[in-house]
Amino acid sequence: MTVVETTTQASGAPTQGHLAVHGVHKSYGTLEVLRGIDLEVRPGEVTVILGPSGSGKSTLLRVINHLEKVDRGFVALDGELIGYARRRTPTGEVLRELKEKEILVQRTSIGFVFQNFNLFGHLTVLENIVEAPVSAQKRRRSEVEAQARELLERVGLADKADARPRQLSGGQQQRVAIARALATRPRLLLFDEPTSALDPELVGDVLDVIKDLARTGTTMIVVTHEVGFARELADTVVFMDDGRIVEQGPPSQVLDAPREDRTRTFLQKVL
Amino acid sequence: MSTVLPQDESRQIAPPPAAQPADSSGDPSARSSTLPPTKPPRQAPSGDFESLRVLPARQPGRWVATAAVAVLLAMALSSLVTNPRWEWDVVAQYLVWPSIVDGLWGTLRLTAAAAAVGFGLGTVLALMRLSRSPLLQSVSWGYTWVFRSVPLILQLLLWYNLAYLYPTLSLGIPFGPELLSFGTLDVIDKFGAAVLGLGLSQAAYSAEIVRAGILGVDQGQHEAAAALGIPRARQSARIVLPQAMRTIVPTSVNEIIGLVKGTSIVYVLAYGELFYTVTVIYGRNQRVVPLLMVAAIWYLVITTVLTVAQFYVERHYAKGAVRTLPPTPVQKVRWSVQIAWSRVSGKPLPPSIPPAYAVRALPQRGHLTRTGRAHVGGAR
Numbered sequence: 001m002t003v004v005e006t007t008t009q010a011s012g013a014p015t016q017g018h019l020a021v022h023g024v025h026k027s028y029g030t031l032e033v034l035r036g037i038d039l040e041v042r043p044g045e046v047t048v049i050l051g052p053s054g055s056g057k058s059t060l061l062r063v064i065n066h067l068e069k070v071d072r073g074f075v076a077l078d079g080e081l082i083g084y085a086r087r088r089t090p091t092g093e094v095l096r097e098l099k100e101k102e103i104l105v106q107r108t109s110i111g112f113v114f115q116n117f118n119l120f121g122h123l124t125v126l127e128n129i130v131e132a133p134v135s136a137q138k139r140r141r142s143e144v145e146a147q148a149r150e151l152l153e154r155v156g157l158a159d160k161a162d163a164r165p166r167q168l169s170g171g172q173q174q175r176v177a178i179a180r181a182l183a184t185r186p187r188l189l190l191f192d193e194p195t196s197a198l199d200p201e202l203v204g205d206v207l208d209v210i211k212d213l214a215r216t217g218t219t220m221i222v223v224t225h226e227v228g229f230a231r232e233l234a235d236t237v238v239f240m241d242d243g244r245i246v247e248q249g250p251p252s253q254v255l256d257a258p259r260e261d262r263t264r265t266f267l268q269k270v271l
Numbered sequence: 272m273s274t275v276l277p278q279d280e281s282r283q284i285a286p287p288p289a290a291q292p293a294d295s296s297g298d299p300s301a302r303s304s305t306l307p308p309t310k311p312p313r314q315a316p317s318g319d320f321e322s323l324r325v326l327p328a329r330q331p332g333r334w335v336a337t338a339a340v341a342v343l344l345a346m347a348l349s350s351l352v353t354n355p356r357w358e359w360d361v362v363a364q365y366l367v368w369p370s371i372v373d374g375l376w377g378t379l380r381l382t383a384a385a386a387a388v389g390f391g392l393g394t395v396l397a398l399m400r401l402s403r404s405p406l407l408q409s410v411s412w413g414y415t416w417v418f419r420s421v422p423l424i425l426q427l428l429l430w431y432n433l434a435y436l437y438p439t440l441s442l443g444i445p446f447g448p449e450l451l452s453f454g455t456l457d458v459i460d461k462f463g464a465a466v467l468g469l470g471l472s473q474a475a476y477s478a479e480i481v482r483a484g485i486l487g488v489d490q491g492q493h494e495a496a497a498a499l500g501i502p503r504a505r506q507s508a509r510i511v512l513p514q515a516m517r518t519i520v521p522t523s524v525n526e527i528i529g530l531v532k533g534t535s536i537v538y539v540l541a542y543g544e545l546f547y548t549v550t551v552i553y554g555r556n557q558r559v560v561p562l563l564m565v566a567a568i569w570y571l572v573i574t575t576v577l578t579v580a581q582f583y584v585e586r587h588y589a590k591g592a593v594r595t596l597p598p599t600p601v602q603k604v605r606w607s608v609q610i611a612w613s614r615v616s617g618k619p620l621p622p623s624i625p626p627a628y629a630v631r632a633l634p635q636r637g638h639l640t641r642t643g644r645a646h647v648g649g650a651r
Contacts, residue, residue: 100503136500
């Protein structure tokens with residue numbers, strides 16, 4: 001409630017966090033990992049991306065927050081292009097590549113949760129969460145610390161503020177990483193296999209936190225292998241294979257009555 | 272069973288029940304007898320192991336080696352003491368001689384300045400090398416190439432002769448008018464030339480050390496910092512470099528120790544550091560060996576101080592990388608004293624002592640003590 005105030009209007013209908021991905025291509029060397037991706041995520045929606053490893057799921061997430069540059073196509077959040085700016089020149093409109101500094105500013109509106117948490121090991125839990133809002137968004141430290149403690153409470157780790165990441169379990173670390181991603185008040189949250197590095201018994205805690213966020217109207221894209229999670233929470237399930245979106249739609253359609261053979265064989269293996 | 276009293280060489284797997292303090296009026300906090308002595312031993316194939324004594328393994332080879340080394344050590348020490356040619360009285364006389372102390376100060380000043388130049392510039396060079404600008408990368412690479420190739424002594428002489436190449440140095444607009452101008456010899460005196468020579472060549476080595484440290488930081492840390500939108504300079508200063516320090520520090524202290532001794536090369540410029548001072552004095556009084564010993568002792572002292580400092584700096588940067596920090600020597604001494612006192616007085620150990628150390632307080636140490644099941648405290 002405290003966190004998503006910025007993304008959710010008082011009326012309850014979120015107006016921010018509209019993501020549009022159009023015709024995105026991306027190659028590493030000669031290997032084409034994304035072969036023309038079109039995806040739309042409406043504000044407040046939860047999109048779950050399923051697919052075999054190597055299908056380009058993680059690359060897509062990394063393209064969305066511009067950790068990877070695209071070769072073709074574009075990504076826009078709330079109508080604002082990620083990584084480029086529209087400029088008028090005497091010869092017509094052009095897209096100018098943004099400087100790294102400007103891209104860094106854009107990234108504060110997109111939260112990213114990594115498979116391996118990537119918490120800063122030398123900083124305490126609280127310092128991990130406070131770092132970006134203070135240094136990137138120039139917010140007052142006292143205000144951010146108060147927010148960070150609320151976030152920690154929300155993920156059930158209020159007593160761990162002064163611990164260092166290595167003193168926590170994997171599940172606890174991932175929950176801190178989620179709190180850290182939320183601290184910049186992003187309009188969109190990206191989860192890259194958030195539970196794949198966890199012991200089975202710790203997965204539940206992390207999923208509970210993500211479910212809680214989903215219910216409060218945070219726009220998010222989750223790459224995961226947890227089909228149960230997709231069924232329960234996704235507004236849209238996207239099935240990817242070989243750099244393309246094979247099929248997308250509500251879980252009842254994609255998971256229970258897939259139209260494509262490829263989707264069916266994958267689901268048979270996973271379930 | 273209880274008649275088998277533990278002798279010096281013997282250890283018992285389990286303290287016999289009768290050896291336990293029977294009265295409950297004993298110190299309540301003595302964590303005694305956590306072993307369940309009443310529980311019958313599990314049926315072992317050949318009977319009751321628990322009543323058998325444990326003898327330590329014999330290590331004759333170790334004893335022979337220890338004795339041989341001890342003899343050699345004693346011989347070396349005795350020759351240091353008995354051979355009058357060491358002239359320890361002369362060493363003592365010159366150890367804190369005013370000009371020696373001045374020379375020592377010169378060495379320290381030179382080391383500090385050269386290390387500051389070396390590691391400051393080295394960090395900049397490392398960041399240049401890792402930047403995305405091809406020019407910055409190439410300049411950094413070229414710098415390291417040149418300054419690692421040219422011998423230090425040659426560089427020192429070259430810098431000292433800079434006035435021959437450029438009699439005046441000036442500040443001004445590039446290819447434009449001069450604003451300030453000074454004589455090269457006024458700016459680069461012996462100390463200046465020494466700092467330049469030592470510092471600039473040190474920078475080439477430090478650059479590689481810092482770069483290695485940065486490369487050693489997990490790629491995920493760089494990515495997470497970028498994904499959070501943390502500004503680039505802050506990413507380096509707050510996220511990457513502090514974690515790189517863990518690998519940078521040990522090699523850097525190595526380099527600084529090398530630098531301390533490297534300053535002795537500066538005697539070619541006749542700069543009054545420790546080694547040059549010593550050579551001047553023995554040139555006059557011919558007491559070569561004792562004066563060399565004076566210098567050696569001071570280099571030993573400096574290195575010792577640096578090594579101690581290294582321990583604490585490393586410990587500082589280990590925060591977050593290890594779950595429990597290694598104990599400091601001061602802590603180790605304090606714990607040992609507390610444990611010894613506990614054994615003598617029979618008082619319980621303070622709870623601040625970690626279990627790994629508290630085990631030492633046991634009156635008998637057998638392999639059960641390592642499993643943590645044995646009782647801890649003065650259970651005499």
